[in-house]
Amino acid sequence: MNRATRDPYAGSVEELRERLRALTDEVQRNELLLRKTQAREVELLRAHSLGELFDRIVTGLRDAYGLDVVTLSLFDPQHELRHLSGTESLTSAVIEHVRFIDSVSPLSSRLAQFDRPWLGPYNAAEHELLVSPSLARGSVALIPLPRDNRAIGVIVFGSRDAQRFTTDLAADFLAHLGVIVAISLENAVNRARLVRSGVTDFLTGWHNRRYFHNRMREELARAERTGKALACLMIDVDHFKEINDRFGHLAGDEALKEVARRAEAEIRAGDTGARFGGDEFAILLAAAESTQALKLAQRIHHSVGSAPIRVHGGAHVTVTLSIGLATACPQPRSHDYKALAERLIAEADAALYRAKSAGRNRVEVSAHIVA
DSSP states (O other): OOHHHHOTTHHHHHHHHHHHHHHHHHHHHHHHHHHHHHHHHHHHHTOOSHHHHHHIIIIIHHHHTTOSEEEEEEEOTTOHHHHHHTTSOOOHHHHHHEEEESOSTTSOGGGSSOSSOEEEEOOHHHHTTTSOTTOOSSEEEEEEEEETTEEEEEEEEEESOTTSSOTTSOOHHHHHHHHHHHHHHHHHHHHHHHHGGGGBOTTTSOBOHHHHHHHHHHHHHHHHHHOOOEEEEEEEETTHHHHHHHHOHHHHHHHHHHHHHHHHTTSOTTOEEEEEETTEEEEEETTOOHHHHHHHHHHHHHHHHSSOEEOTTSOEEOOOEEEEEEEEOOOTTOOOHHHHHHHHHHHHHHHHHHHHHTTSSEEEEEEEEEO
16 A cells, blocks of 8 residues: 555645745744834934934834835925925935925825825836836835825835735735834924924024025035026125124124125025024025026125115115125035035125125125036
């Protein structure tokens, strides 16, 4: 009698054992994924600043899940997030992979509903605004960040493996992660609002120099991605010492506040103004060619000088400005944004010096483009 005759159930038992081992392995993998996910969620919720949260999203999640790239895009029509993140020194990875978007319309049609993650093949035509160009091929998971019945942004998980994210995969885990990130983002924004006063000039309400430098690095990275130029204005109040000497320091303070107010009325919501100290100001113009920046500089120059400023004691003083303008067109993959920022400021400052040397009360444009 052969073995098959003696044990007719041997094959079925071995098959059941294999299925049991497979199920056990799957349970163990799921438990490991659950523990890893819970640890990531705790890290996200404990982030103390926007910069720390951004880093834990784009770098921490990428490393934890073995992805090729993680990109975070946030809807920021009022440019508040851009200004709040300017209070921090962001890493190069964060600067490269965190984007701020003015409106939903340019985004992928796959995100029209914003009610659940979308998984599928990477398509450059649809995903280029959301995904780092370093991906080029593979598959992606687009994860909306829901808050108050709307999406406040989207995380993209990207893999060069075309089978990593497919339409038949369950997305409950990713949807839950999107909720956690949205809550973490709200917490970090609230903290950033509390500390914002530390980077704001108490007299004019403009930002200070530290904020301006941090913000410039972000805008240079954005200019590198979009191919659009970035402009910097350095502004000096002409003969400011004479105002202080003649009318007193209170009058000088009032003149500076009014200069800042008139200049701010001319700039766009996405532009960044800062008081560098004393009577010197700086303005960063995003996505602005030299001709556009020159027109804005001329408007500011005219707005401040066209009407006298009433100061302490009832006196009226006419204030004029000397303005230096420089532009930057960062080359792809530059990445040394700190050095680029310093060069752009130096070029604008040199143009300002020429304006003052030529008699003040004028706008001078740098002949050099920082690249």
